[in-house]
Amino acid sequence: xxxxxxxxxxxxxxxxxxWEVAARWFIDPQFISxxxxxxxxxxxxxADPQVARAVGTSFIELAVAFAIAVVLGVAIALPVGxxxxxxxxxxxxxxxxxxxxxxxxxxxxxxxxxxxxxxxIAFGASHGIFPIMLNVIAGIRSVRPIYLACARSMGAxxxxxxxxxxxxxxLAGLFAGMRLAMSxxxxxxxxxxxxxxxxxxxxxxxxxxxxxxxxxxxxxxTVLAIMAVILNETVRRLEARFGRWRRAQR
Amino acid sequence: xxxxxxxxxxxxAFAHNGAALRVLDDVSLTVTPxxxxxxxxxSGCGKSTLLNVIGGLxxxxxxxxxxxxxxxxxxxxxxxxxxxxxxxxxxxxxxWENLIVGLEFQGVPPAExxxxxxxxxxxxxxxxxxxxxxxxxxxxxxQRIGLARALALQTEVLLMDEPFAALDEQTRMILGEDLSVLxxxxxxxxxxxxxxxxxxxxxxxxxxxxxxxxGRIKAIVEVKREHPRRPDFMTSTQFNDVRGELYTLLHDxxxxxxxxxxx
Amino acid sequence: MTAQPLVRDSRSRAxxxxxxxxxxxxxxxxxxxxRISPLxxxxxxxxxxxxxxxxxxxxxALDIAYTMGTFxxxxxxxxLGGLAAGYIVSTRRFLTRVYEPLLASLYAIPIVVFFPxxxxxxxxxxxxxxxxxxxxxxxxxxLNTIAGFTQVDSRLVAAARSMGAxxxxxxxxxxxxxxxxxxxxxxxxxFIACFASILAGEMIASDHGLGHQIAQAGQMMEIAKMFxxxxxxxLAAFAFNFGVSALEARRRPTA
Numbered sequence: 068x069x070x071x072x073x074x075x076x077x078x079x080x081x082x083x084x085x086w087e088v089a090a091r092w093f094i095d096p097q098f099i100s101x102x103x104x105x106x107x108x109x110x111x112x113x114a115d116p117q118v119a120r121a122v123g124t125s126f127i128e129l130a131v132a133f134a135i136a137v138v139l140g141v142a143i144a145l146p147v148g149x150x151x152x153x154x155x156x157x158x159x160x161x162x163x164x165x166x167x168x169x170x171x172x173x174x175x176x177x178x179x180x181x182x183x184x185x186x187x188i189a190f191g192a193s194h195g196i197f198p199i200m201l202n203v204i205a206g207i208r209s210v211r212p213i214y215l216a217c218a219r220s221m222g223a224x225x226x227x228x229x230x231x232x233x234x235x236x237x238l239a240g241l242f243a244g245m246r247l248a249m250s251x252x253x254x255x256x257x258x259x260x261x262x263x264x265x266x267x268x269x270x271x272x273x274x275x276x277x278x279x280x281x282x283x284x285x286x287x288x289t290v291l292a293i294m295a296v297i298l299n300e301t302v303r304r305l306e307a308r309f310g311r312w313r314r315a316q317r
Numbered sequence: 318x319x320x321x322x323x324x325x326x327x328x329x330a331f332a333h334n335g336a337a338l339r340v341l342d343d344v345s346l347t348v349t350p351x352x353x354x355x356x357x358x359x360s361g362c363g364k365s366t367l368l369n370v371i372g373g374l375x376x377x378x379x380x381x382x383x384x385x386x387x388x389x390x391x392x393x394x395x396x397x398x399x400x401x402x403x404x405x406x407x408x409x410x411x412x413w414e415n416l417i418v419g420l421e422f423q424g425v426p427p428a429e430x431x432x433x434x435x436x437x438x439x440x441x442x443x444x445x446x447x448x449x450x451x452x453x454x455x456x457x458x459x460q461r462i463g464l465a466r467a468l469a470l471q472t473e474v475l476l477m478d479e480p481f482a483a484l485d486e487q488t489r490m491i492l493g494e495d496l497s498v499l500x501x502x503x504x505x506x507x508x509x510x511x512x513x514x515x516x517x518x519x520x521x522x523x524x525x526x527x528x529x530x531x532g533r534i535k536a537i538v539e540v541k542r543e544h545p546r547r548p549d550f551m552t553s554t555q556f557n558d559v560r561g562e563l564y565t566l567l568h569d570x571x572x573x574x575x576x577x578x579x580x
Numbered sequence: 581m582t583a584q585p586l587v588r589d590s591r592s593r594a595x596x597x598x599x600x601x602x603x604x605x606x607x608x609x610x611x612x613x614x615r616i617s618p619l620x621x622x623x624x625x626x627x628x629x630x631x632x633x634x635x636x637x638x639x640x641a642l643d644i645a646y647t648m649g650t651f652x653x654x655x656x657x658x659x660l661g662g663l664a665a666g667y668i669v670s671t672r673r674f675l676t677r678v679y680e681p682l683l684a685s686l687y688a689i690p691i692v693v694f695f696p697x698x699x700x701x702x703x704x705x706x707x708x709x710x711x712x713x714x715x716x717x718x719x720x721x722x723l724n725t726i727a728g729f730t731q732v733d734s735r736l737v738a739a740a741r742s743m744g745a746x747x748x749x750x751x752x753x754x755x756x757x758x759x760x761x762x763x764x765x766x767x768x769x770x771f772i773a774c775f776a777s778i779l780a781g782e783m784i785a786s787d788h789g790l791g792h793q794i795a796q797a798g799q800m801m802e803i804a805k806m807f808x809x810x811x812x813x814x815l816a817a818f819a820f821n822f823g824v825s826a827l828e829a830r831r832r833p834t835a
Contacts, residue, residue, distance in 0.1 A: 078682065099697070219374060262783060295688055
């Protein structure tokens with residue numbers, strides 16, 4: 068266990084070292100900055116209230132987008148999954164829409180929702196909704212018929228069946244899709260932010276790029292990257308905690 | 318207060334690959350109140366289908382089933398309890414919650430649920446396992462809980478669909494002995510589906526031997542021995558005779574079933 | 581146990597067709613009646629006209645070549661790098677335990693956040709997009725290659741060795757076929773990720789390419805033209821998806 072961890076730390080250290088050496092002595096400082104300078108620049112960068120606000124706004128956008136993705140995703144998944152007719156009709160359509168590279172309609176989102184947070188939220192949500200929908204639908208479709216037969220034989224009403232039998236599967240599906248949903252929602256929000264360079268993160272990446280300010284650019288990106296990793300880990304742990312009985316069924 | 322079951326001229330077919338697959342062909346039988354009977358037959362003979370029709374989970378194409386004096390038109394949770402073959406316990410709930418939920422479905426008032434659940438668990442000897450999750454239990458234990466859940470419903474009729482099929486032989490024997498003791502105390506009317514000859518002889522008063530698909534009642538074999546039956550019954554001459562009789566009746570049906578089994 | 585009432589496929593098919601027809605009709609009706617500004621939503625006729633115009637535009641070939649060329653290079657780099665890295669990591673349990681979690685964590689970062697540094701480093705030319713696409717595609721290939729090779733049933737390996745297979749034969753005849761489905765899935769995911777990320781890169785900062793055309797049309801408020809380009813790209817994506825599915829269906833009839 069310790070051996071693995073130390074190997075990982077060592078690998079990261081080696082990469083940082085290569086980065087440091089290459090940036091210091093081999094590459095033009097306009098294009099890349101060594102980690103020593105970058106890490107020092109991080110707190111200074113975030114002392115700037117505008118930068119902090121831009122990053123903060125992005126994460127609020129992420130939270131809202133994710134919430135919308137979950138609520139809408141489950142809301143659509145329920146009728147699609149519960150009825151065989153709606154499933155056969157709607158599911159292929161959902162898959163078809165899923166196959167569209169959403170990046171191509173990003174300008175439409177900006178056109179319809181404006182340059183501010185709403186377009187980022189909408190674009191993020193439109194990404195995150197698919198893993199949620201697909202996983203919840205799959206969960207509902209995988210309800211074992213014997214549980215339904217058993218509940219019916221004991222006199223369960225339709226409502227009781229949904230509450231006591233379908234709901235656990237919905238939750239299981241939700242947790243199964245949650246990590247991917249978080250990942251792509253973040254992607255959607257980041258894409259939209261970078262596309263719109265008039266404010267927010269996109270503004271600063273554009274500015275630092277134009278000014279050949281590699282240090283601050285890398286500082287900003289490093290923080291975003293680290294936050295993404297932390298976010299992913301958090302969701303992964305949540306999924307591990309609550310996904311118990313589904314794994315036991317396998 | 319046990320009630321009887323009567324099945325009249327039941328016929329049923331399933332849709333399979335476009336054609337109608339007849340699984341039950343003019344099946345009739347009666348079960349007297351308080352009796353324990355087995356439906357014994359080869360795979361695919363329709364015995365599970367028959368059980369589901371009796372319990373109201375399935376509506377047959379033609380024929381009628383009566384439980385007591387009432388015609389069966391759908392599920393009757395107040396009169397009929399089911400024990401299923403595969404594990405039908407909800408894996409996301411504890412043993413206790415599984416029992417309580419069953420009572421909730423049946424419409425038992427919340428105040429009475431705990432007492433009934435506790436008694437049922439005690440009857441199957443699983444009181445210590447109330448807080449466990451199904452995946453923490455062995456196969457035999459899970460089936461005890463399945464039985465407890467049905468017992469808690471306090472129905473007059475108990476329908477059991479190959480409850481021990483997924484268990485190893487030793488567990489089956491133990492559970493069979495316990496079941497015999499338990500059921501003789503409750504006085505319920507019980508119909509059990511099985512493909513184990515030994516089980517049928519050990520547990521039942523009468524055995525309905527079915528043919529291969531389409532299923533018909535080929536013969537009715539009686540086991541005249543009072544309940545509860547002790548383990549030494551299994552080595553008695555009577556046991557072996559009845560078992561031999563069943564084997565003779567079934568052997569051709571089993572061969573026929575293997576030949577016509579869909580690929 | 582209980583026979584399910586079969587929902588006829590024809591019924592659901594009819595609903596789907598009716599749905600699409602209704603959407604198309606609504607689109608036409610709403611735009612023809614001038615209820616929405618054509619700057620927001622151009623009508624289907626205008627879009628069709630634009631598609632026609634684009635198809636005849638001299639720059640189309642250049643843009644397609646630019647985008648597809650960038651894609652081809654990026655994808656090739658990702659495949660070679662991903663397969664190699666993935667295979668090497670999969671050969672030893674220790675390597676897998678060390679690097680698989682690291683790769684999985686890195687994959688969680690939306691690679692697009694690194695794009696500004698690529699622009700800084702490579703400029704707005706194709707190289708920045710190649711770097712983006714290659715990096716995006718690298719992870720699913722590497723991760724799936726690791727997964728594919730590590731899940732090969734050890735009994736298969738034992739059986740092959742007992743029959744005298746050397747390392748090369750083992751690789752060719754046992755490991756690669758066994759790992760293939762999972763690796764192939766990774767390559768498919770990577771294909772889509774690579775294509776989408778290159779389009780994204782072109783939209784954010786580029787001088788040429790299909791993504792650039794889409795973004796530019798959007799910024800110049802030539803919405804019908806933008807719709808036209810988007811439709812072309814989407815149709816191409818559908819065609820590709822359909823083609824791959826058809827290929828898969830033919831290759832693995834038992835699947």
